[in-house]
Amino acid sequence: MSAAILEVVVTSADEARAAAEGGADRLELATDMEADGMSPTAAQFERTAAAVTLPVRVMLRDRGGFQAADLDGLRTRARELSAAGAEEFVLGFLTPDGAPDLTAVRAVLDAVPGCRWTFHRALDHAADRTAVRRAIDGLPGLDTVLSAGSATGVTAGLPTLLAEAGRRGEPGYTMAVMAGGGLRTTHVPLLRARGVHAFHVGTAVRQQGWDSPVDPAAVRRWRDLLDAAAGKDAG
Structure with a gap:
């Protein structure tokens, strides 16, 4: 089975350094996490990218x-971030009735041609x-598709994530799944056993929620957990 990928949500260069110290493989940069994450500025991206x-x-x-x-504002911000060196993004939009808003998605992607990207947890609210x-x-x-399987988090959505993992390769299920949104350590063995190899953590690597910074020791515990799970899979 593939080695596990650990993605950590960060809001600053300092948090990026802490996540890297703890063993993260990739970062998601956002601001205003109390509002589920908003676009950073180009300057914020530049500081973060320079730190790691x-x-x-x-x-x-x-x-x-x-x-x-x-x-239009999102497209402008996307172009600014791209000009600052950003090559990977996280996005996803729904219509008011919960259908995929492909017009909005394509319009934003057109502003950052050639990028790699994740469709985020809009999926869980569709x-x-x-x-x-x-x-x-x-x-x-x-x-990549980031999902908890449910709008309320992985604990409620775990059966959905496991079922979808079993459909890998079917139309709509060709992208890698990244499990995240209330992810707990107890979820990892079940997800790994179904072939999920990417994991996304935010508050799980902070001591007191979004008001506290990324804790390198907490990131390290997740890193060790995923590495141990990979070792068991290989054995």
Whole structure:
């Protein structure tokens, strides 16, 4: 089985350094995590990228929640981030009735051609997650879907994640799944056993939620857990 990927949500260069120290493989950079993560500025990205050698995926999201409130503004921010060196992004939009908003997704992607990107947890808030998966499958640069399996988190969504992992390779299920959103250490063995090899953590590597910084020791505990699970799989 493939080695596990650990992605850590960071909001600053200092947090990026802490995540790297703890053994993260990749970072997701966002701001205002109390609002589920908004787009950083180009300057914030530059400081973060300069602090580490890890890949940094940058959130493209505004106050519209999982809708695009200001599509022109998002496109402008995307271009600014790309000009600052960002090559990987996190995005995903729904219509007001919970359907995939491919018009918005494509408009943002057109502003950052050639990028690699993750479709984020908008999937967990969709009216029909299977329809979203099939609609986005094959979009240029899409290589990962971040999901908890449920809008309320992995504990409730675990059966969905496990079932979807079993459909790997079917239309709508060709992208790598990254499990995240209330992820707990007890979820990891079950997900690994179904072939999920990417894991996304935010508050799980902080002592007191989003108001506290990334704790390198907590990142290290996740790193060790994933490495131990990989070792058992190999054995």
